[in-house]
Amino acid sequence: MSERTTRTLRWWPAALPVAFFGYFFVYPLVTILVTGFSSSGGSTSVLDVLARPSLRGVLWFTLWQAVASTVLTVAIALPGAYALGRYSFRGKGFVKAAVTVPFIMPTVVIGGAFLTVLGPSGPLGIDLRRTVWSILIAHVFFNYAVVVRTVSAAWERLDPSLRAAAASLGADRWRTFRYVTLPLIRPAIASAASIVFLFSFTSFGVILILGSLNHSTLEVEIWRQATNFLNLPAAAALAVVQLVGITAVLWFYARYQARQAVSSRVASLKTSTVVPLTRRQRLIVTANLAGMAVLLGVPLATIIVRSLSTDAGWGLANYSGLLEPSNVLFVPVAEAIGNSLRIAFVATVVAVTIGMLAAWSINRVTSRAGQALDVLIMLPLGTSAVTLGFGFLLALDAPIDLRTSFWLLPIAHAVVAVPFVVRTSLPVLRSIEPRLREAAAVLGATPRRVWAEVDLPIVRRALLVGGAFAFAVSMGEFGATSFIVRPDVPTLPIAVFRLLTRPGTATFGQAMAASTVLMVVTAAGVLVVERWRGSTAQEF
Amino acid sequence: MLACESIRVTYGENRALDDVSLEVAGGDIVAVMGESGSGKTTLLRVISGLVRPNPGSVFWAGRNVTEDPVHVRGFGLMFQDYALFPHLSVGGNVAFGLRMAGESVDQQRQIVDRMLTLVGLAGYAGRAVAELSGGEQQRVALARTLAPAPAMVLLDEPLGALDRARRDQLLSDMQHIFSSLGVTALYVTHDHHEAFAIADQVVVLDSGRKVAHGSPTQLWQRPGHLAVATLLGFPILRQVAVHDGVAVIGGVDVTVAQTDGDHNLALPPGSAQIAADGTIPVTVRARRFEDGIVKAVVNLDGAEIVAVAPAGTTLGPAMLRIDTAALVAVAD
Numbered sequence: 082m083s084e085r086t087t088r089t090l091r092w093w094p095a096a097l098p099v100a101f102f103g104y105f106f107v108y109p110l111v112t113i114l115v116t117g118f119s120s121s122g123g124s125t126s127v128l129d130v131l132a133r134p135s136l137r138g139v140l141w142f143t144l145w146q147a148v149a150s151t152v153l154t155v156a157i158a159l160p161g162a163y164a165l166g167r168y169s170f171r172g173k174g175f176v177k178a179a180v181t182v183p184f185i186m187p188t189v190v191i192g193g194a195f196l197t198v199l200g201p202s203g204p205l206g207i208d209l210r211r212t213v214w215s216i217l218i219a220h221v222f223f224n225y226a227v228v229v230r231t232v233s234a235a236w237e238r239l240d241p242s243l244r245a246a247a248a249s250l251g252a253d254r255w256r257t258f259r260y261v262t263l264p265l266i267r268p269a270i271a272s273a274a275s276i277v278f279l280f281s282f283t284s285f286g287v288i289l290i291l292g293s294l295n296h297s298t299l300e301v302e303i304w305r306q307a308t309n310f311l312n313l314p315a316a317a318a319l320a321v322v323q324l325v326g327i328t329a330v331l332w333f334y335a336r337y338q339a340r341q342a343v344s345s346r347v348a349s350l351k352t353s354t355v356v357p358l359t360r361r362q363r364l365i366v367t368a369n370l371a372g373m374a375v376l377l378g379v380p381l382a383t384i385i386v387r388s389l390s391t392d393a394g395w396g397l398a399n400y401s402g403l404l405e406p407s408n409v410l411f412v413p414v415a416e417a418i419g420n421s422l423r424i425a426f427v428a429t430v431v432a433v434t435i436g437m438l439a440a441w442s443i444n445r446v447t448s449r450a451g452q453a454l455d456v457l458i459m460l461p462l463g464t465s466a467v468t469l470g471f472g473f474l475l476a477l478d479a480p481i482d483l484r485t486s487f488w489l490l491p492i493a494h495a496v497v498a499v500p501f502v503v504r505t506s507l508p509v510l511r512s513i514e515p516r517l518r519e520a521a522a523v524l525g526a527t528p529r530r531v532w533a534e535v536d537l538p539i540v541r542r543a544l545l546v547g548g549a550f551a552f553a554v555s556m557g558e559f560g561a562t563s564f565i566v567r568p569d570v571p572t573l574p575i576a577v578f579r580l581l582t583r584p585g586t587a588t589f590g591q592a593m594a595a596s597t598v599l600m601v602v603t604a605a606g607v608l609v610v611e612r613w614r615g616s617t618a619q620e621f
Numbered sequence: 622m623l624a625c626e627s628i629r630v631t632y633g634e635n636r637a638l639d640d641v642s643l644e645v646a647g648g649d650i651v652a653v654m655g656e657s658g659s660g661k662t663t664l665l666r667v668i669s670g671l672v673r674p675n676p677g678s679v680f681w682a683g684r685n686v687t688e689d690p691v692h693v694r695g696f697g698l699m700f701q702d703y704a705l706f707p708h709l710s711v712g713g714n715v716a717f718g719l720r721m722a723g724e725s726v727d728q729q730r731q732i733v734d735r736m737l738t739l740v741g742l743a744g745y746a747g748r749a750v751a752e753l754s755g756g757e758q759q760r761v762a763l764a765r766t767l768a769p770a771p772a773m774v775l776l777d778e779p780l781g782a783l784d785r786a787r788r789d790q791l792l793s794d795m796q797h798i799f800s801s802l803g804v805t806a807l808y809v810t811h812d813h814h815e816a817f818a819i820a821d822q823v824v825v826l827d828s829g830r831k832v833a834h835g836s837p838t839q840l841w842q843r844p845g846h847l848a849v850a851t852l853l854g855f856p857i858l859r860q861v862a863v864h865d866g867v868a869v870i871g872g873v874d875v876t877v878a879q880t881d882g883d884h885n886l887a888l889p890p891g892s893a894q895i896a897a898d899g900t901i902p903v904t905v906r907a908r909r910f911e912d913g914i915v916k917a918v919v920n921l922d923g924a925e926i927v928a929v930a931p932a933g934t935t936l937g938p939a940m941l942r943i944d945t946a947a948l949v950a951v952a953d
Contacts, residue, residue: 516700521721525693539708
């Protein structure tokens with residue numbers, strides 16, 4: 082084999098992901114940029130839009146609610162991260178998986194849940210709907226897992242001898258935390274906080290359902306301008322502002338991480354936790370678990386309870402209502418379930434295929450090109466779903482008009498889901514020692530067989546986990562879908578949203594029933610895979 | 622027979638191997654000895670095909686195999702950290718090469734059983750690799766390397782990760798296995814005990830160059846090169862001026878066998894004693910009891926010398942006697 086063929090062979094797996102992201106991500110975004118900067122209507126370019134006081138209000142609200150959500154989430158989740166990161170106890174694997182459930186819950190389900198919990202007849206007994214509190218609480222609920230899982234993983238890997246060393250040098254419990262533990266877990270906290278900030282900054286479904294007209298984020302405003310007022314240039318201009326904001330956050334984050342890279346090396350690869358023995362330790366663990374159960378369990382349980390309550394007492398009437406033709410949708414809600422399942426299946430297959438090829442290329446090509454591909458694939462994580470959907474709407478009419486095709490939704494969902502597949506499988510691919518591949522080659526395996534016999538079996542489990550996340554993402558995707566869904570082929574989240582925003586207790590009951598279905602389907606896949614993941618040493 | 626001709630490997634500015642030539646006759650075991658960074662692992666990677674020399678050629682049985690990709694070359698390479706496949710069982714690891722060669726399942730099972738018995742792990746085929754101890758992993762790696770009956774076996778510090786007792790045992794086991802199979806092998810190590818125990822011939826690399834080649838006895842008696850003497854643990858008196866057969870060592874005139882000029886003089890172990898009739902005044906810096914004998918550590922012109930000492934030797938001033946006939950000059 083000549084040098085040249087070797088090089089080509091190394092590159093071809095990257096071609097598909099690059100083409101896919103070029104056409105379905107970069108091209109739509111560039112179209113938005115072009116639309117946003119060309120002031121065709123005279124008064125709608127980016128600068129004009131920024132000059133409007135009402136939109137400056139939107140920008141301000143977007144920013145401060147994101148900061149408040151982030152601070153609240155970190156403050157509330159840190160004790161939980163401590164309990165999970167420091168102690169080991171029976172059922173910890175289950176707790177970790179259960180904590181993740183809200184994170185994969187579709188935003189419309191979360192919105193619906195808090196409409197009930199924070200409503201006048203909810204367990205709190207006070208009506209917080211349409212207040213900013215409902216938005217903040219929903220954001221904490223949704224992002225709790227991000228902080229708990231990221232920070233507890235860092236905590237688990239702290240070398241216990243460091244704490245022992247600090248104690249032997251005369252540091253009490255507080256100062257050991259202040260001067261040893263905290264500096265070492267700070268990168269994990271920063272990493273989790275920036276993700277929470279990003280999610281809150283681009284929050285859409287939750288705000289659309291829980292907020293009033295005064296509580297409009299950039300994301301909601303883009304959607305309103307584009308769909309309610311049909312002002313595409315204004316929407317494009319707002320999307321540009323949104324992109325700039327997100328890029329700034331990602332840039333600060335990357336700089337911070339680069340500076341912190343040294344301290345993260347201190348962490349050992351082995352996890353070290355202790356069994357809670359003293360009264361105090363048991364109290365910490367028990368109190369935290371109880372807190373988690375209330376925070377995370379009550380909203381989800383409320384949905385189920387409410388879905389079973391009908392005008393005629395307890396019953397399944399709300400569920401049977403899903404099968405009947407509805408006056409809210411063109412089709413029975415049950416058909417939306419089928420649509421969502423079909424779309425999620427195709428999106429998962431696409432996302433896993435593209436993600437696998439991308440991860441393999443990023444891992445193989447260590448040059449700048451590999452890094453560039455890595456960044457390209459990660460960008461959808463930071464880009465708002467609404468912007469993506471809007472870009473699809475603007476861009477994908479030529480050369481092939483995909484806007485009425487079945488493929489449009491699965492592709493959009495796959496773009497959003499690929500980062501999850503890459504992020505779960507890439508660390509595993511990276512952890513495969515080059516010597517293993519060399520050993521296989523020395524024992525007679527051709528390059529292709531090395532991939533089939535070494536890489537694939539080791540990464541298979543991670544691909545499954547990534548696939549389950551991709552499935553959950555697609556099942557619950559609302560932002561991009563709300564732009565490009567065809568009215569006669571609604572997805573389940575779209576159906577839930579329509580039911581939620583129609584007045585009437587019967588439709589609200591049906592919304593709860595549909596939410597329950599969506600919740601169960603989404604959670605089932607991820608929980609099954611989570612159990613599996615628990616038995617491996619991988620942590621991402 | 623293996624022959625390497627004028628192998629050079631360059632990593633950026635750094636020459637990992639420089640003009641190294643080497644021959645290994647069929648059935649021979651040759652040890653490659655050197656400090657870390659001397660290029661010995663690179664040499665194994667060149668021979669196995671993982672690294673391509675530029676320039677240089679590798680011949681096997683007279684055929685130039687330099688351009689053959691690694692998977693068709695058919696040399697068995699045993700990695701320093703074993704590189705066992707974590708996703709395969711012990712049996713799966715040992716069978717891997719046989720599977721690549723297209724052996725039947727029956728044949729694979731037979732050979733796996735035979736290999737595991739040979740390395741003393743009969744009945745381990747179903748175990749997970751992660752459950753094994755370091756010594757067991759080493760044996761699995763050895764079985765995996767030997768299973769496809771490679772033309773030649775290349776071993777990279779095969780005992781490096783093990784404690785001393787296990788090392789000695791595996792060393793004799795390997796010797797027995799290699800001779801019973803008639804294996805041709807290249808054995809890389811930094812430890813001269815290992816090299817001398819297992820090899821017919823020893824090659825010494827220093828900073829990518831071959832500096833010595835000979836039988837263990839030859840190298841011990843005539844190290845020839847500073848790097849060799851250092852690897853053998855000989856203390857070295859640097860740049861000793863010899864004039865009319867007399868050198869100044871430790872401030873005292875000593876008659877030596879070397880010709881006039883400046884020499885690096887290596888002092889083989891056992892040729893220095895602390896004794897009342899010694900001629901060189903020294904200071905005993907440390908004392909140890911080793912192999913049933915008391916030994917004193919003294920500093921002699923910058924070299925640390927371990928001398929046989931009488932029982933009751935204390936730290937402090939003492940007289941040293943050296944066997945000047947044993948001194949050997951080494952080039953640097």
